[in-house]
Amino acid sequence: MEGLARFPLPSEIADAPGAEDWRSMYPYFTRFQPGDDERFWFYNSMHFPEPMPAFDTITAEVPYSAIGANTARVFVFPTTLGIEHRIVNGRVYITANPVTDPEEIGRRAAVFGERASYYYENWDALYEGWKVRMRSLIEAIESVSVPELPEFEDPSVVFESAGVAQNHYLRENFHRCIDLFSKMWHHHTEMLMLGYGAYVVFFQFCKQAFPEISDQTAARMVAGIDVIMYRPDDELRGLARLAVETGVDDLFTEGCSPASVLAALADRGEGGKRWLAAFDEARDPWFNVSTGDGFYHHHRSWADDLTVPFTALPRYVAQVRSGTLAARPTAELRAERERIASSYRALLASAEERAAFDQMLGLCRRVFPFVEDHKFYCEHWFTSQFFGKIREFGALLARFGVLAEAEDIFQLHHTEVDQALSDVMLAWAAGSPPLGGAHWQPIVASRKRMLAALKDWSPPPALGPVPTALNDPAVRMLWGVTQERIEAWLSPSADEIRGFGASSGVVEGPARVLADVNQIGEIRDGEILVCPVTAPSWAPVFGKIKAAVSDIGGSMSHAAIVAREYGLPAVVGTGDATKRISTGQRIRVDGDRGIVQVIG
Amino acid sequence: MGSADAPAVGGKAAALGELIHAGIPVPPGFVVLAETFGQVMAVVDPAGALVRAVAGVAAGDVSAITQAASRLRERITALPLPGDVVAQITTAYESLAPPGGAAAPTPVAVRSSATMEDSATASFAGLQDTYLAVRGPAAVLDAVRRCWASMYNDESVAYRRRMALPEDGLAMGVVIQRMIRPRAAGVMFTRSPVTGDRSVVAIEGTWGLGSALVSGEVNPDGFTVSKVTGEITGRRVGAKLRMHSFGPNEPGISSSAMPAGLRGRPCLTDDEARALAAIGRRVEGHYGVPQDIEWALLGARPGDDLALLHGEPADRIRLLQSRPETVWAAHERPPVATPKPRASDHVLTWLEKPL
Numbered sequence: 018m019e020g021l022a023r024f025p026l027p028s029e030i031a032d033a034p035g036a037e038d039w040r041s042m043y044p045y046f047t048r049f050q051p052g053d054d055e056r057f058w059f060y061n062s063m064h065f066p067e068p069m070p071a072f073d074t075i076t077a078e079v080p081y082s083a084i085g086a087n088t089a090r091v092f093v094f095p096t097t098l099g100i101e102h103r104i105v106n107g108r109v110y111i112t113a114n115p116v117t118d119p120e121e122i123g124r125r126a127a128v129f130g131e132r133a134s135y136y137y138e139n140w141d142a143l144y145e146g147w148k149v150r151m152r153s154l155i156e157a158i159e160s161v162s163v164p165e166l167p168e169f170e171d172p173s174v175v176f177e178s179a180g181v182a183q184n185h186y187l188r189e190n191f192h193r194c195i196d197l198f199s200k201m202w203h204h205h206t207e208m209l210m211l212g213y214g215a216y217v218v219f220f221q222f223c224k225q226a227f228p229e230i231s232d233q234t235a236a237r238m239v240a241g242i243d244v245i246m247y248r249p250d251d252e253l254r255g256l257a258r259l260a261v262e263t264g265v266d267d268l269f270t271e272g273c274s275p276a277s278v279l280a281a282l283a284d285r286g287e288g289g290k291r292w293l294a295a296f297d298e299a300r301d302p303w304f305n306v307s308t309g310d311g312f313y314h315h316h317r318s319w320a321d322d323l324t325v326p327f328t329a330l331p332r333y334v335a336q337v338r339s340g341t342l343a344a345r346p347t348a349e350l351r352a353e354r355e356r357i358a359s360s361y362r363a364l365l366a367s368a369e370e371r372a373a374f375d376q377m378l379g380l381c382r383r384v385f386p387f388v389e390d391h392k393f394y395c396e397h398w399f400t401s402q403f404f405g406k407i408r409e410f411g412a413l414l415a416r417f418g419v420l421a422e423a424e425d426i427f428q429l430h431h432t433e434v435d436q437a438l439s440d441v442m443l444a445w446a447a448g449s450p451p452l453g454g455a456h457w458q459p460i461v462a463s464r465k466r467m468l469a470a471l472k473d474w475s476p477p478p479a480l481g482p483v484p485t486a487l488n489d490p491a492v493r494m495l496w497g498v499t500q501e502r503i504e505a506w507l508s509p510s511a512d513e514i515r516g517f518g519a520s521s522g523v524v525e526g527p528a529r530v531l532a533d534v535n536q537i538g539e540i541r542d543g544e545i546l547v548c549p550v551t552a553p554s555w556a557p558v559f560g561k562i563k564a565a566v567s568d569i570g571g572s573m574s575h576a577a578i579v580a581r582e583y584g585l586p587a588v589v590g591t592g593d594a595t596k597r598i599s600t601g602q603r604i605r606v607d608g609d610r611g612i613v614q615v616i617g
Numbered sequence: 618m619g620s621a622d623a624p625a626v627g628g629k630a631a632a633l634g635e636l637i638h639a640g641i642p643v644p645p646g647f648v649v650l651a652e653t654f655g656q657v658m659a660v661v662d663p664a665g666a667l668v669r670a671v672a673g674v675a676a677g678d679v680s681a682i683t684q685a686a687s688r689l690r691e692r693i694t695a696l697p698l699p700g701d702v703v704a705q706i707t708t709a710y711e712s713l714a715p716p717g718g719a720a721a722p723t724p725v726a727v728r729s730s731a732t733m734e735d736s737a738t739a740s741f742a743g744l745q746d747t748y749l750a751v752r753g754p755a756a757v758l759d760a761v762r763r764c765w766a767s768m769y770n771d772e773s774v775a776y777r778r779r780m781a782l783p784e785d786g787l788a789m790g791v792v793i794q795r796m797i798r799p800r801a802a803g804v805m806f807t808r809s810p811v812t813g814d815r816s817v818v819a820i821e822g823t824w825g826l827g828s829a830l831v832s833g834e835v836n837p838d839g840f841t842v843s844k845v846t847g848e849i850t851g852r853r854v855g856a857k858l859r860m861h862s863f864g865p866n867e868p869g870i871s872s873s874a875m876p877a878g879l880r881g882r883p884c885l886t887d888d889e890a891r892a893l894a895a896i897g898r899r900v901e902g903h904y905g906v907p908q909d910i911e912w913a914l915l916g917a918r919p920g921d922d923l924a925l926l927h928g929e930p931a932d933r934i935r936l937l938q939s940r941p942e943t944v945w946a947a948h949e950r951p952p953v954a955t956p957k958p959r960a961s962d963h964v965l966t967w968l969e970k971p972l
Contacts, residue, residue: 095969126969133968137961211964218967225953228812229841231850360845364815366952373954373963380960521848609850 022507024479026054033106035470042071042464044430047078047104058103058110059479059498062592064312066549066568068107068471071464072407072427072434075198076312077102077109083202087210089114092133094210095126107471110480113492136211137380144208144387151204151394155302158197158402161190163409166417166445184442187413191438194406195431201403205395212384219377226365226374231609233521233581238358239381240581242351245390249306249319252299253326254342257333259295263288269334272538275323302398308537309550310569311396314408314427316550318401328538328558410434417441419453420461428461478506478592497590514598516566516591518611520580525605525616526563528598545606547598559583564606566594566613580608588613618648627651627730627790632939639903641896642935646725646794647709651732653702654765654789661692665785671774672784679771682778686769693766698758706761706793707754713795721866722752723795726937727760729767730790733782744773745789749828749870750796750863757793764791796863797935799913801884802827803837805893806942807844807901807908813945815907817850818842818894822884824918826861827911827937828870834859835875838883842894849890854883879918889914892930900939906946911938 027049032039040048065077085099098114116122136143164183173179216239223235260266265288268278279296282289300320308325309316319326336342358378365371411426419437420426426434437453444451483503492498497517505515529544531537540546540558547566559565559579564586580587586608588594594613598604603617618626618634626634630648637643662668667689674681714723729745746767748760767773768789777784803822808815821837823830830837835858841851860875885893893912901908915933957963 122969126965129968130965133965134959134961137964138959214964214968215961218964221967222954222963227814227816229809229814229817229843229850231843231848234843234846234848237846357845361816364844366950369955370952372956373952376956376960377954377963380964521850609848609852 023482024057024506025477027058027103027105027110027480028054030105030477030480033471033474036106036467036474038463039107039467039471041460042107042428042430042467043069043074043104044078044432047074047102049103049105049110053103054481056112057479057481057484058112059492059496060476060592061102061109061111061496062476062478063496063569063590064310065109066592067313068468068474069104069109070314070427070468071430073313074104074109075195075431077104079199079202080205081111082199083206084210086203087206091207092136092211093125093128095122095129105480106474106476107468108474108476133211133214136208137215137384140208140383140387147204147208147387148394151201151399154197154201154204155394155399155402158194158201158399158406161193161197161406162186163190163406163413166413166441182446184445187438187442188435191410191434194403194410198399198403201395201399205391208384208387209391212388215377215380215384216388219381222374222377223361226370227361230361231521232518233608234357237354237581238361238378239385240354241385241389242347242354244386245393246579247345248393249303249326250329251345252303253329254333254344256292256296256299257330257337257342259292260330260334261337263291265289265292266334266338269327269331271331273327273331275327278327279323305398305401306393307397307401311392311400314404314424318397320401321405325537325558328540332560407434410438414438414441414453417444417451417453419451419457421458425457425461428464429457433457475593475596479503483507512614514566514588514591514594514613514615516588516594516611516613518587518608519589520565520585520587521608522564522584522586523605523607523609524564524586525603528566528600528602528604529562530595530598530600532595545604547594547604549595559585564608565589566591566598566604566606568592568595624732624788625651625790627732627788627792628940629728629730629938630790630792631730633792633794635903636900636936636939639899641900641903643937644726644794644797644935645713646792647713648730649702649706649761649791649793651730651788651790654768654791656699656702657693657696657765661696662689667692668784671769674774674778676775676778679775682774683771686771686774689769690766693769694759694762696762698762703758706758710754710757710793713793715795722754724750724752724863724868725757726792726794726796727751727757727764728792728794729764730792731768732788732790744770744776746770749826750868752866752868756868761791761793765789794937797913797915798863799826799935800916800918800933801825801889802911802913802937803830803884805897805910805912807897807910808942808945809841810944813948813950816844818844818897819851820885820890820893820897820912822912822914823855823857824860824875824879824884826863826870827913829857829859829861829872831911832861834861834872838885840885840890842890844894844898847891847894849887852883854881856880857884882919885914886930889930889933893934895931896934896936900936904939904941907942908939909942910936912936 028051069077081100081102088094089098096116098116100111100113102109102111116125164186166183166187170182174182219239220235223230260269265282265285268281279293282293304319304326307316307318308322333342362371362374365374407426408423411420411423414420414426414437415423419441429437437457440451440453524545526543526545528547529540530547531539532549537558540561542561543563545564545566546558546562549568560583562585565580566587567589568591569589586606588606588608588611591613598615602615605614605616607613618631619638620631620635622634623631626648633643670685671689674685710725713725727748729747731745746764748763751757751760768787801822801824803820804827805818805820807818809817809819820840820842821830823835823837829835836855837857838855839851839853840849842849857875857880859872861870861872863870897908897910900910913935915935954963
């Protein structure tokens with residue numbers, strides 16, 4: 018196939034019309050270089066399904082800095098170094114650097130064996146320590162303050178001889194946000210690559226022993242039952258029960274506005290007070306759940322935007338009234354997980370294989386609580402707080418006239434925010450207006466226009482020559498890029514949309530395409546949800562829909578796990594389902610094969 | 618009657634008896650014992666000279682095989698049967714009539730049941746005769762004789778010579794079962810015939826009688842069902858261009874064009890496929906080894922005038938045959954993995970291998 022079929026070369030990509038100046042949004046180290054034409058790159062649609070606002074490139078820069086450090090330098094994975102990323106027309110392409118020289122692999126393996134086994138053998142204790150460190154990072158980001166910059170400094174600066182004025186903290190505290198974000202990502206990858214490694218080994222074993230086992234079924238043997246990601250949804254169910262108990266349930270009607278319900282509750286006496294108190298309790302931290310995957314500033318959390326929880330509440334309230342609101346049947350789920358595992362175990366050929374299966378499954382279940390729960394701490398809780406703090410810096414820049422509005426801060430790269438803050442620091446000190454308004458506001462306006470234009474550009478799934486061998490475990494493990502997938506990319510089918518089968522079953526129904534996750538309230542019963550990304554925070558709508566299709570996500574994603582638990586067919590990681598399907602079209606979702614077809 | 622009775626009734630009959638024991642529904646029927654075949658052979662070839670001639674031919678000598686075998690076949694089919702044998706078969710056949718009687722003689726399947734067939738090591742598949750939709754006592758008796766004679770079919774003899782199997786001590790029972798008129802029928806393997814995966818049941822089927830599938834006249838529909846979760850992990854709809862059926866009066870099977878509406882339509886619903894797989898698992902569990910099963914599903918086909926037969930899929934399934942799967946059973950594969958000192962050693966080994 019090589020030589021005959023190939024992907025476009027990075028140098029062959031033309032600038033998207035209307036966004037010719039896209040390079041000005043991103044730092045030089047994200048640009049394709051002439052030598053990059055000789056390498057295979059793929060579009061990381063799993064994490065970056067949309068064009069990147071300048072600030073949001075930090076969600077590529079920092080994770081790749083942390084992942085590569087973890088695999089190449091900290092644990093010294095034998096066959097892989099790190100991941101490189103480039104941006105073209107606003108889209109993030111990546112490639113991995115494999116290690117192929119046997120001698121080099123051997124040298125690395127000696128170091129890796131010692132380091133990795135320390136983590137595997139002490140996993141539970143290390144995970145407990147990890148949670149403590151993550152909680153303190155979260156407290157740290159929550160406690161970052163954005164200086165007020167008053168006309169006169171607080172007296173304490175003088176009488177407690179602080180010796181440092183507030184404008185200094187503008188930069189220090191902004192840097193603190195960036196540094197904490199970086200540390201969070203180092204913690205994120207600290208245990209994750211090893212966790213995935215254990216899963217992949219178990220998975221490979223299952224595939225060899227049972228060539229026809231589905232990805233989902235292998236995942237079901239390891240899936241956790243008491244997973245933190247179910248907690249936000251459980252909290253909502255609890256609030257629905259409380260609404261009925263305290264007699265305020267009449268306020269929760271389909272399409273109700275969060276603000277008016279909350280206002281009305283304040284006038285509902287003791288019941289309303291009790292409900293509001295419980296609501297505040299649940300909110301922190303459980304509403305720190307992003308409507309996306311933590312990679313874009315505009316994927317707001319439940320705490321930021323109550324639309325998602327208030328879309329689910331009326332349905333849960335109705336279920337409480339009719340006595341049909343069931344708690345998650347954890348005992349049954351646990352029993353079913355054991356039944357599946359022991360059934361496969363019994364089908365193995367020998368006692369030897371069963372012993373190896375027990376070891377691998379045991380290890381997998383040891384690492385899986387981390388694999389499943391880390392996202393809540395990292396991408397949801399921490400990241401929601403992080404973007405919230407950056408937004409506060411944006412509000413300050415807007416107050417000083419550097420930006421037109423707070424959200425505009427996300428149109429600047431973090432190093433550009435640094436410059437804008439310097440401008441404000443100087444201006445406040447000098448008693449003169451900052452110069453940034455005239456400089457940044459036209460840039461922001463032009464970048465917003467470019468991002469809108471870049472949305473219409475269809476990124477090729479991959480760039481460069483077709484690789485002869487895919488020898489990077491990370492690429493296969495995390496992105497599911499296999500030889501078959503590359504072949505499917507080379508010969509796309511007109512009426513089929515391919516992704517990962519995340520939850521089995523085949524259904525047909527009308528599509529509801531949500532370009533923006535904040536439109537979640539539009540979903541009607543029996544529709545098939547087609548969206549850029551599904552996150553744990555979407556769980557409440559899973560009771561309404563027939564199936565789910567997403568542009569991004571893998572069969573290990575939380576959306577996949579939730580879909581399996583709800584018994585809904587799901588196809589994730591299609592790349593462009595939201596572009597190729599429109600609301601109202603009848604579609605057929607085949608969750609077994611990972612195929613979506615438009616049938617009318 | 619069960620597996621242990623194979624020497625008395627033949628492999629197929631014993632397997633059907635075993636299924637009945639295990640509570641698996643099979644169409645009603647009876648067996649002509651292998652002993653009767655012995656009595657017949659004692660008359661046909663009293664000194665054993667004809668059998669010795671068959672035993673003496675060279676494996677590859679086709680004309681010698683034909684010559685030696687056809688002499689025995691002619692004598693068996695021409696032999697008048699003893700009166701008591703005729704009476705027993707006729708009575709048993711008449712007892713197969715549906716309750717209340719029927720206008721036309723009951724159609725039955727008459728199947729060879731050799732005592733050596735269907736062991737786990739040699740399948741003998743299709744070497745001896747089967748007659749479908751046989752009607753009336755005279756036709757049944759004739760079919761029984763032809764089954765016996767099929768012990769000396771050229772291919773059967775050639776197979777025994779090639780496998781160096783002995784000619785003495787051969788015996789055959791004959792199974793006579795009421796024909797059912799299935800909505801769909803086919804075969805299933807309680808492991809994947811393609812990958813050998815023991816966690817799935819592979820089902821193939823077509824509309825009407827399964828003989829259309831066994832004879833290779835149709836591209837069947839295929840379903841792969843997980844034994845563990847019941848999920849249907851594979852689905853293929855075949856272009857089923859021919860259909861086998863039998864008429865209300867005339868004997869035998871006819872092959873006709875598949876009605877257009879059925880060609881591209883799956884012959885099983887998901888629930889039916891799952892119910893079949895569940896029965897397949899029960900049979901496998903009963904025998905302890907993967908099975909190769911022939912099945913039929915009762916019920917009217919879409920477009921039939923017959924009133925649709927309602928009922929749970931499991932209640933509409935009949936098994937016609939089950940034998941051990943032989944292809945993968947003969948495969949030895951090294952263990953996928955063996956235990957290591959520490960569980961994490963599995964990961965270390967895997968990550969150290971270049972992909």
